[in-house]
Amino acid sequence: MIRCDEVTKKFRKNGSEVTSLDRFSAEVVEGEFVAVHGPSGSGKTTLLLTLGGMQRPSAGTVQFGGRNLYALSPADRARLRSSEIGFVFQMFHLVPYLDLLGNVLLAAPGKKLGQAQRQRAAALLDELGLAKRATHRPGELSAGERQRLAVARALLNRPKLILADEPTGNLDPENAAEVIRHLAEFHRAGGTVVLVTHGSAADTQADRILRLEQGRLLAN
C-alpha cells in the first residue's frame, strides 16, 4: 500500500541542519495496523507527514498504491489525501468555529455537500458517541470527545489509510483506549493504520511495531 525507499528529510533549524529522517525504508501492506514507536524528536511526525504527502522528502521516494507520491502534482496529491487518506493529530486540529457536524463534513470533497455525506457524518457522530453534541463547537467538548471527533472526520471519506499522530497523547487511559478501539475497528473492516506514538496504548492492536530513533529505523 505504502512504501518508503531511502527517505531522508533534512531541515534547517537555528542555522544548522537537522536530519529528521535518515534513509528510512519500510513498507506497509494494505490492511495492516502498524505502530511506530520512538522518543520525542525521533522523526515520527515527520514520517507521518511525509507518508501523507504533506512534506516532500529531501531524498528517497514514497510510493502510495504503486504511485510515486511526490511525482504527483500538488493538486493530485491533495485529491489523493482527500479521497484515500485520513489524518488524526495529537492536538486534534479541529476548526473552532464549526460545530461537530461541520468539522466532520470539512473533510468532504467538492464544493457542495450531498445528502449521503450528511447522513454519513451524522452516522459517524452517532457511532463515536457524539450524536447528541452535533451542534456544539469543539471548545465545548472534553479532550476524549475532541479526539473522537477527529477520528470521525478522518473516517468520513472511507479512506484506505489512516495516519494517526500520537492520537492518545493528550488523553486519559480510558479515552485513549476508546480512540484505539475505533482505529482498530477501522482496521478490522480492512483499513490500513499507521499510528505513531511514544507510548504503548496501541501495541496490543498493532500487527507490527517499527522503532525510530534519530530518524533511523531501528527495528521492523
Added chain:
Amino acid sequence: MSIWSHIFREIGFRKINALFSLLGLTLAVTVVVASQLLAEADERETRRVTRDMGFNLRLIPAETDLGQFYRDGFSRHAMDSAMLDRLATHLTNNVSFNHLVGSLRREYTINGQDILLVGLSETYVVPGQGKKSMGFDIKKNTIHIGSEIARMQEKKRDDTMHVGVRQFTVANDPIETGTPDDITIFARLEDAQAVLGLAGKINEIEAIDCLCLTADQDPLAILRKEIGGILPEVQVVQKRTLADARAKQRQTREKVNQFVLPSVMVASVVWVALLAVLNVRDRRQEIGVLRALGKGGGRIAGLFLGKAALLGLAAATVGAVLGTWAVLEFGPSLFPVTKKAIQANPTLAWQLVVATPVFAAFASFIPAMLAVSHDPAETLRED
C-alpha cells in the same frame, strides 16, 4: 460546506477581527463619500454664487478709455454685433468662458428723465451642457423698467410706454434694487439698437470665466490670451471679488482632499492587511488541517479574499449611508456649503459597492497568499 457558509461562521467566531476590519473599511468609504459629496456641493455652490454674482467678464472695444468706462459704467465706443457671433462659434468645453451676452448700453432721456437704456442679446452657452440662461428673457415689444423710472413715468406692469418713437409693454413689476438698475430700461438688443440709431452695434460682451483660479494665479492673463486670439478688437476686464473667495475655498478643499483621501486609503489598506495577517496567524492550524484534508490553495485563498470582499460589501453599504448622512447633517455647519447644494449620489454609492470589496480583497491579497504558501507541515508538527 460552501465557502460562504464557512466564511460567515468564521466571522461570527472571530467577531473582533471582523469588526475592526469592517470599521477600517467603513471609515474609508465614509470619508470618500463625504469628501465627494462635499466636492459636488462645493461645485454647485460655486456655480450658484457665480451665477448670482452675474457676469464677471466684460469685453469692451479695445479703444475704450478705462477711466471713462469705470466712471460711466459703459464704453462710449461701439463694435459690430457680429463679433459676438464670432466669439460664440468658439464656445466649446475647451475654452475658459461661457454664457455670452452682447449688450448695447447708453444714456437716454425720457420725458426729461435721464436714464440708462440697455439692449440685451440672447445668451450663448457651450452647446450640449444644458446650462440655464443667466440673464432674463425679454420678449419682443416688451421692456423691463427700473423702479425710479416707474415712479417718475408712473408706469407699472402691462402699461404701455414709449421709448423714442417705439411703443413697448412693461413686462416686470418694478422693484427698488438700490443699484443703477433702478434707472435702467432693459430691452431686446435689436429694439435698443433701433431706438439709439446704432443698428448692428454693441458696446460690450458679458461672459463668465470658468477657470475658477485665484488672482495670484493670474486667470486674467489666460483669458486675455484666449479671447485675444479670437477677438483682438476687444479688451478684457474682469470683476474679481466673490469669485476669488470661492476659488480659494475650492482650492483649499482640493488640497486637503489631495492629502486626506490618499492618507485614508493607505491607512485603510494597511489596517485591513494587518488584521488579515493577524487572522492568517490565528488560523495557521486551520490552514494546515485544511491542507491535510486535501483542500487546495484556491479554497484557502478564497476563505480570506471572500471574507475581505464580504466585509467590503458591508462597509460600502454602511459607509455610503453614513457618509451621506454625515454630510447632510453636519456639512452646512462645518463647510462653506448650503444644505440645498448637498445631494445624495446614488451612482457613487453603487460604484463604491462594487469597488470596496475589490479594494478590501486587494488589501488582503498578500496575507491570503501567505496563507496559501504557508507550509502546513510546519504547523502540524508544532504539537
